[in-house]
Amino acid sequence: MSAWRRVLLALPAAAALAACASKSNLVVVLPEADGHVGAVVVHDAKGDRVLDQAYAAAGSGSGAGALRPVEVAPQEVREIFGPALAAQPIAPKSFTLYFISDSARLTEASRAAFEEVFAEVARRKAAEVVVTGHTDRSAEPGYNDTLSLRRAKTVRKLFVARGLPAESVIAAGRGEREPLVPSADGTREAKNRRVEITVR
């Protein structure tokens, strides 16, 4: 038997043994789709420990003992957590649509782009939509609060007209508080006349 063959045969057995010994309780940090890696702080009887590398893990045997650093391979994560990972909902997705100045009328390009947003709604089970309206700074803040809400409600109606239940579409106005592009008070800025839509 070649050395390689022995290693390959021994690997699953070693992994299974390790799983029994120290992974009954387990936490593993995963890399995100874009490669970014977050962090989890483990607080337990042994103190605090930060896990902030892809596949960084802490585990313990049966019972509620303190977690210790353990080695976990991606394949092992798939074996242990396969069903939980398969049950993850589709990640929320965001879109921005733009409006004609001082109106709740979508620009021509954004009217076309709405179809893309609706396609995202259609491909999801039990889709919810959050529409948040914004304005530029060319009018008074109070007026802009009303205008931003009108924009959000206009887009909300488009979804409801396409058959989405009214209670599944939330409309809110943020006025001029959250510009996409910073601008001086009283100025027009097409990029800030928008609704942000999250489909989830």
Add this chain to the structure above:
Amino acid sequence: MRGVILIRSALISLALVAGVSARATAEDAIGQIKTASGEVTVVRGGVSQKVAPGDRVFQSDLFTTGADGSVGITFADNSMLSLGPDSKLSLDQFKFDTTTHEGVFDSSLASGTLAVKSGQIVKQTPEAMKVRTPGALLGVRGTEFVVRADGGGK
């Protein structure tokens, strides 16, 4: 005449109760079931019921999955939790301000497997989301991780 008034007031109170509870339901929902397969139940207000995609989710809900069960939930801050088979998860506390994105999200995994993707609460305030297991408290700084709990040795 008196009977009519009684019936009418009974109808009005019924309508009031229905109206109030319907409104409370819509406002108090903290998330929604997006995926569910096999046996999945939720205990809410002492009553156990099966769940399906589209169902609303509330603070204090206790989810249990059977040997073939799994469920995925998306929350108001865009965070997501999903459970594998033979799991028990309670949603202890959820608060989220849609304007400031401040909030708290505490849940407890008593047993089984859980996959987590944190959302806007953690983006605004790292560790404002916590997952408790029988042996540890996990402070979430973002964003994706998995947890297994063996049920405290049971």
